[in-house]
Structures are given as C-alpha cells and as structure tokens.
Amino acid sequence: MQFYLHHIPKWYQALKPKYRWRYPHEDNDNVLYLSFDDGPIPGVTPWVLDCLKTYNAKASFFCIGDNAQKHPAILAQIVEDGHSLGNHTFNHFKGSQYSTEAYLENTALCAKEFQSKLFRPPYGRIKKAQAKGLRAEGFEIIMWDVLAGDWDSKLSAEDCVKQIKKRAKPGSIIVFHDSIKAWPRLKIALEEILEYYQEKGFRFEAIRPQSTAIAE
Secondary structure, eight states, X not given: OOOOOSBOOHHHHHHOTTXXXXXXXXXXXXXXEEEEESOOXXXXXXHHHHHHHHTTOOEEEEEOHHHHHHOHXXXXXXXXXXXXEEXXXXXOOOGGGSOHHHHHHHHHHHHTTXXXXXXXXXXXXXXXHHHHXXXXXXXXXXXXXXXXXXXXXXXXXXXXXXXXXXXXXTTBEEXXXXXXXXXXXXXXXXXXXXXXXXXXXXXXXXXXXXXXXXXX
C-alpha cells in the first residue's frame, strides 16, 4: 500500500531546515507557489501552460531530464511563458535506491538539458549525503508543504481539490504533476484551484533561486 502525506507537518519541516518547504509571508501577502513535477509531456504540459496563462499565473516546473531532451519545444515554451524550471534528475531517481555518486551524476545529466539551480528530489526521497552534494554545487532543494495527490488513481479530482483547499496557506508550495498518470485529475483540479484562489485575492508566483542559500 502506498503511503504519503498531503501536508508536511511543521515539526517535520523543522527537522530538515536545509530544505525549502514553503516561503515566509506577510499577513496581507496572499501568494501561492504552484509546481509541476515529471514533465514536460505532450498534451499535458501545453494544456497546463494554457490554463496558467488564462489565470495570469506563474508556476515552477521540475522537469525530468529525459522528458526535457525528448520535448525541447515544450521546455522552451515553459521558459518563454515566464515560468521557472527545476531539476528533477534525468531518470526520476529515488534517492534511497542509489549511491550518492550515481544520484549526482544523474542530476548532472539533467542539468545538461537546461540550466537551473532549483532541485526537487523525485518522491521526496534523498539521502543526507546526496543533498549535501547538491548544495555544494549550488542547488537549492525545493520540497513542498501541500501535495495534491493527483497521480493517485484512488483519488478523484475533487479529493485533490479538497486537500489543497484544506491545507494551502499563504507561502505554501503546492505540488501537481504534468504527467499522463495525473492527467485525469489534473485537468479538473488545476482550473478549480486557480479560480478558487484567484477569487480570494491570491496570486500565483514561480519559485526563483534565492540569492542566499539556506545555511549549512
């Protein structure tokens, strides 16, 4: 049975302060950070880009290097539309299954496809030594505090929407997936979330590399 948390508790975030889980915010600064993992994928990612444009929303795309290599035109469109890119390894490596050397090599392979100092570990799984090696290379490790669960076929699109509405706060980093597996839920949930939060006065911004890295 697959187990995951839709929301990362603050106590767990505090245990790993060198990762970026969310962004600080002022009480009157209603900003959310949408992110999309595992693309770019034909059909899915272009639809996401169109949807974001409709709502004047910016987002971050943590791309698998192999997909970026196969679909360079979609990758270029992400950048042209003003969104940010992040490294998600070349082959969607789960950190717990690979040596630090192999993990860093796969990340470097992804970096050959596009330049970004943002990194998100697939599955959220990364060893301490792997994270340290990435930070030494200037990467900022971006996690999340709200997970849509859109890849999970046991959930409905409305389940995903409810989780986000329940958990997201100003400064939250929200994870969707621009993947074939997530598509049945994503194509319904994303537009509903964009409309709901826009009506509440929120804006959506892309994650950008910070000028000062999180302290070692």
